[in-house]
Amino acid sequence: MKQEISNRIKELRKMKGFSQKHVAENLFISQAAYSLIENSQNGIVAEHVVKLSRLYDVTTDYLLKGDKNVISMTRANGFTPFIKLSAHAGFIKNYHQEDWENNYEWFRIPGFNPTQNQRLFEVEGESMLPTILPGDILICQTQKKIENILDGSLVLVVTTDAIIIKRLKVNSDPEYLLLENDNENQLESLKIERENVREVMMVRGKITGVLVPHHTITSKGRINALEDALELLKKEVFRLNKKIIALSN
Structure with missing residues (x-):
């Protein structure tokens, strides 16, 4: 299994065009230490698995087990x-x-x-x-x-x-x-x-999972219609008041 993990991270690094030094810096280890991991001479710790999954934008399951679902759930x-x-x-x-x-x-x-x-x-x-x-x-x-x-x-x-x-x-x-x-x-x-x-x-x-009942929509429609009518009435009253003031002068 160690060999399989090493092969996957090596393949991902080459696909991205990264150097061993670049990956090692992301893991905060030396290039020599990372080279041992890639060559299956050293095991890989959980913290490095998580960081590599983010670096390559794959799931940790893919790195560890080779699962086909390689899409990482990130923004x-x-x-x-x-x-x-x-x-x-x-x-x-x-x-x-x-x-x-x-x-x-x-x-x-x-x-x-x-x-x-x-x-x-x-x-x-x-x-x-x-x-x-x-x-x-x-x-x-x-x-x-x-x-x-x-x-x-x-x-x-x-x-x-x-x-x-x-x-x-x-x-x-x-x-x-x-x-x-x-x-x-x-x-x-x-x-x-x-x-x-x-x-x-x-x-x-x-x-939201809440659907507005039909009768509520109907009631809201009636209220909106009344509000529109009231607004028109206000405008008409304002227009008539202007006329009355003009005639009074």
Whole structure:
């Protein structure tokens, strides 16, 4: 098996056109040490398997067992890490650990090309109804400069002890973030000290499994029609008032 692994990593290196020195530098070992691995004279440790899988953009299973599924689940291949509700606590606890994203499932979304620092989060609660429903999955992207976020933007905030989805309200106090709900029954604002904020992510979209009932769509259509009619009536009243004022002068 050692010989088979050595053959695979040697073949991958040649396919990429890398020198032994280049690969050794990526593994933080000497070229001589790497040469022994490639020639089956030394075994390969787990840490090197992981680094080689990233270097060659293949799965660790391919390196170790030669499995035909060689596509690595990375953002470069269109995959995004998914943090389920049950994984929120672990996400916060292991936030600063290297390679922590490897602990989560990765998914590819049709029509969506992920960029760096994008993740999928499952959400719960009713504080953001009707914008976000319990069980929706949010597509989020890190925003390094909070000052660049527009007032009222939908954000996911990672703090030292929670994951919060709200609307960010611009305020004059630089020491706090002011967050608000969409739910009319839960309109109280939330203030979070910035020193407790680890990351702020913009919500770029969502995946939902909830279908709107037909009667709800019909009701919404009627409401929209009434709103349009009311807007026309306001414009007509405004036009008539202008005429009356002109005649009075």
